[in-house]
Structure formats: C-alpha cells, structure tokens
Amino acid sequence: MELQHTNFKHLQAAHCENGVTTALLRHYGITKITEPLAFGMGSGLFYIQLPFMKVNGGPAISFRTMPGLIFKRTCTALGVPVTRKKFRSHEKAMQELDGRILAGKPTACQVGVFYLTYFPKEYRFHFNAHNLIVVDKKGDDYYISDPIMEGLVTMNSYELERVRFAKGAFAPRGQLYYPGDHLKEPTDEQMKQGIIKGIKRNCRDMLHIPGSFGGVSGIAYTGRQIKKWKTKLGDEKARSYLAQLVRMQEEIGTGGGGFRFIYGAFLQQAHPYIKADELFDLSQKFTATGDKWRDAAIQASGIYKGRLNTQADYDNMGDRLIEISALEKQAFQQLKALVGKIK
Numbered sequence: 001m002e003l004q005h006t007n008f009k010h011l012q013a014a015h016c017e018n019g020v021t022t023a024l025l026r027h028y029g030i031t032k033i034t035e036p037l038a039f040g041m042g043s044g045l046f047y048i049q050l051p052f053m054k055v056n057g058g059p060a061i062s063f064r065t066m067p068g069l070i071f072k073r074t075c076t077a078l079g080v081p082v083t084r085k086k087f088r089s090h091e092k093a094m095q096e097l098d099g100r101i102l103a104g105k106p107t108a109c110q111v112g113v114f115y116l117t118y119f120p121k122e123y124r125f126h127f128n129a130h131n132l133i134v135v136d137k138k139g140d141d142y143y144i145s146d147p148i149m150e151g152l153v154t155m156n157s158y159e160l161e162r163v164r165f166a167k168g169a170f171a172p173r174g175q176l177y178y179p180g181d182h183l184k185e186p187t188d189e190q191m192k193q194g195i196i197k198g199i200k201r202n203c204r205d206m207l208h209i210p211g212s213f214g215g216v217s218g219i220a221y222t223g224r225q226i227k228k229w230k231t232k233l234g235d236e237k238a239r240s241y242l243a244q245l246v247r248m249q250e251e252i253g254t255g256g257g258g259f260r261f262i263y264g265a266f267l268q269q270a271h272p273y274i275k276a277d278e279l280f281d282l283s284q285k286f287t288a289t290g291d292k293w294r295d296a297a298i299q300a301s302g303i304y305k306g307r308l309n310t311q312a313d314y315d316n317m318g319d320r321l322i323e324i325s326a327l328e329k330q331a332f333q334q335l336k337a338l339v340g341k342i343k
Contacts, residue, residue: 003135003136003143003152004136004138005101005102005103005104005136005137006104006105006106006135006136008023008027008106008133008135008136008145009023009026009027010023010135010145010151010152011023011026011035011145011147012147012148012149012150013035013147013148014035014258014261014262015035015039015044015064015147015258015259015262016130016131016132016146016147016148017042017044017064017067017068017070017071017131018035018036018038018039018042018044018070018147018262019035019131019147019148020071020108020131020132020133020147021033021038021042021070021071021074021075022034022035022038023133023145023147024071024106024108024133024178024179025038025074025075025078025080025179025183027106028179028180028181028182028183029182029183029184029185030078030080030183030184030185030186031185032185032186032191033074033078034269035262036262036263036265036266036268036269037191037195037266037269037270038070038074039070039259039262039263039266040195040198040199040202040263040266040267040269040270041073041074041077041078041194041195041197041198042065042069042070042071042072042073042074042198043065043069043070043073043198043199043201043202043205044064044065044069044070044202044259044262044263045202045205045206045259045260045263046062046063046064046065046202046205046206046215047061047062047063047206047214047215047216047218047219048061048062048209048213048214048215048218049061049213049214049218049221049222049225050213051213055169055244056125056126056244057240057244058240058241058243058244058245059222059225059241059244059245061222061244061245061248061249062248063248063249063259064259065205067110067129067131067170068084068110068177071108071131071177072084073198073201074194075179077190077193077194077197077198078183078186078190078191078194079186079190080179080180080183081179081180082177082178082179082180083177083178083179083180084175084176084177085174085175085176085177086172086173086174086175087173087174087175088173089174090161090165090174092174093161093164093165093174093176094157094160094161094174096176097109097134097176098137100176100178101134101135101136101137101142102137105178105181106133106134106135106136106145106178107133107134107176107177107178108131108132108133108134108176108177108178109131109132109133109134109160109164109172109175109176109177110128110129110130110131110170110172110175110177111128111130111131111132111163111164111166111172112126112127112128112130112163112166112167112168112171112172113125113126113127113128113130113163114126114127114163114166115159115162115163115166116130116146116155116163117155117159118144118146118149118153118154118155125247126166126168128166128168128169128170128171128172129170131147132144132145132146132147133145133146134160135152140156140157141154141155141156142154142155142156142157142160144160188273191273192273192274195270195273195274196274196339196342199270199335199339200336200339202332203332203335203336203339206328206329206332207329207332207333207336216325216326216328216329216332217325219321219322219324219325219328220321220322220325220326222245222321223317223318223319223320223321223322223324223325224318224322225318226241226242226245226314226317226318226321227314227315227317227318229241229242229314230311230314231311235309238303238314239303239304239306240304242300242303242304242317243300243304245300246297246300246301246304249293249297257290257291257292257293257294257297258290259290260286260287260289260290260293261286261287261290263286264283264284264285264286264287264290265283267279267280267282267283267286267335268280268283274339274342276338276342278334278338279338282331282334282335282338285327285330285331285334286328286331288327289324289327289328289331292320292323292324292327293324295320296317296320296321296324299313299316299317299320300317303317
C-alpha cells in the first residue's frame with residue numbers, strides 16, 4: 001500500500017503492545033529498541049487468576065500486565081514524553097486522530113477485537129485491550145499497522161470508530177496515544193538502567209505479588225484448580241474452562257509460551273548492556289518454560305476437544321502448571337539475585 005503522508009515502516013510482532021511500542025519509537029527516532037527489549041523494560045511478563053471473577057463465562061486469567069503499561073514504562077525508562085487521551089465524544093476522538101494522521105504523525109489506538117473487519121471470524125471475541133497504529137488516511141479509508149498482521153490493512157471511518165468505542169471491560173473510549181516527536185537515541189547507560197529496572201519490577205510481580213493467585217504462585221493455584229474442575233463443574237463446563245485458559249494463553253497476545261520466548265530473547269539482548277553471562281543460561285530457562293506452556297496447551301486442547309476425558313488427564317494438566325510454577329520461581333529468584341549485584 002502506498003502511503004501519502006508518512007514514511008512509516010510496518011513491523012510485524014508477536015504481541016500487539018510490544019509491536020506498537022517498538023514501531024512507534026523507531027518511527028520517531030529510537031532505533032535501539034526491539035520488541036524483546038520493549039517487553040522486558042515494560043515488565044510485560046505476568047500471571048494472575050482472579051478467583052471470583054469470570055470473563056466470557058470462564059475463569060478470569062491474564063498473562064500480561066495492564067494494557068498500556070508496556071508502552072508507558074518503556075517510554076519512561078528512555079526519557080520519552082507520552083501523550084494519552086480518552087474521549088466522551090466520538091466526533092472529537094475522530095477529529096483528533098485525523099488531525100495527527102493528516103499531519104504525518106502515526107498514532108496508536110487501543111481498540112476492541114470483536115469488530116476488527118480484517119481479523120478472521122474465529123479470532124473475533126470481546127477483548128478490548130488490542131493495540132494498533134493508524135498511519136495514514138486516504139478518502140474514508142484509514143491505513144492501519146496492526147503488529148499481528150503481515151502488512152498494512154485498511155478500515156473505513158465507521159469501522160475504526162466502532163472498534164475505538166467498543167463496550168465492555170477495558171472499554172477504550174476512543175483512546176489514542178503517542179510519544180513525542182523527533183526523539184533522541186537513548187545512551188547505553190539509559191538502556192542499561194531501563195533493563196535493570198524492568199527486570200527488578202518483573203521479579204517483584206512474579207515472586208512477591210500479594211495473595212496466592214498471582215505471579216508464580218498463581219500458576220500453581222490454577223494448576224490445583226484444574227484438578228478439581230471435572231468433579232466440581234462437570235465435563236462440559238470443565239472443558240470450556242480449559243478452552244478459556246488456552247485462549248488467554250495462546251490467542252490473546254501469545255500470553256503463555258510466547259511471552260516466555262520473548263522474555264528469553266530479552267535477556268539475550270540485555271547482555272550487551274549489562275554484560276552478565278548468566279543471562280544466557282536464564283534465557284534458556286525461560287525458553288524451556290515456554291516449551292512447557294505450549295505442551296500444556298496441547299494437553300488442554302486434547303481435553304476440551306474430547307480426545308482426553310479422565311480425571312488423570314485433568315491431574316496431568318494441573319501438574320504441568322505446578323511444574324511450570326516451580327521452574328519459573330527458580331528462574332526469577334536467580335534473575336533477582338543477578339540484577340541485585342549489578343549497578
């Protein structure tokens with residue numbers, strides 16, 4: 001697609017907010033940033049199961065930080081000013097976006113997934129924390145850089161307005177956000193300090209979050225719950241709960257295995273800045289837990305598709321998460337000890 005007002009370069013990424021953060025910062029002048037570095041500086045790795053809350057009729061499970069935090073934290077670490085706006089008026093929201101786009105300033109939006117016309121129907125469900133970049137406009141068509149797509153896509157004004165004002169949890173309310181213009185490359189010391197802060201915050205979130213249902217403790221909590229689902233909920237509901245887990249893990253932002261692979265890449269890319277060889281071993285450990293998350297998803301899929309249906313199958317699934325919890329606890333403890341020695 002030929003852009004009229006900007007020379008924006010589309011970036012395909014594993015996760016929408018990482019991709020938006022990286023592509024926007026690169027466009028406005030920071031070339032040192034990569035998707036793994038943004039994810040790590042933004043402390044994107046997370047886990048929680050809220051025991052008294054349901055989402056789409058299933059357990060409320062999240063593998064990610066709150067929407068917007070990866071972008072905000074990464075920009076803060078690099079000294080980048082951030083503007084974020086929400087709107088009551090649909091008209092003002094579209095006018096504000098149009099003004100920036102026609103001035104050649106690509107702008108990110110938080111949107112709902114359900115009405116994204118370029119998504120396959122099987123991927124459209126009520127999830128309002130998706131991120132994309134509007135990069136240009138021609139007539140009534142907006143050119144969209146969505147990091148999970150191979151190239152630019154288009155939406156007309158009605159379609160874009162509808163996803164920007166989707167209803168429900170995390171309703172975006174026309175939200176748009178962007179960094180400052182003409183950014184300066186961060187120094188290596190800024191990169192180093194941003195990496196260290198991101199690691200420390202992620203260790204805190206995974207090791208020391210209060211309660212038993214967040215961080216590495218939360219992974220084991222879900223594992224113990226899964227063992228009870230067949231008896232407590234009955235086959236049909238138990239299978240739907242596992243389907244929800246896999247959807248949150250593998251389809252909404254690559255949360256389970258995918259995030260571990262990205263975090264492993266982050267630790268490797270951190271090495272030039274903090275030069276601790278232990279990072280390579282820890283990178284391999286997170287990659288290994290990513291493989292175990294993917295194996296757990298295959299086990300869960302076998303159950304909810306009806307190929308596996310005994311209590312032993314649910315016990316197997318629960319044990320997999322309990323094992324992952326122990327491995328990630330050990331890895332984060334080692335990582336915490338390592339960065340505690342770095343100045």
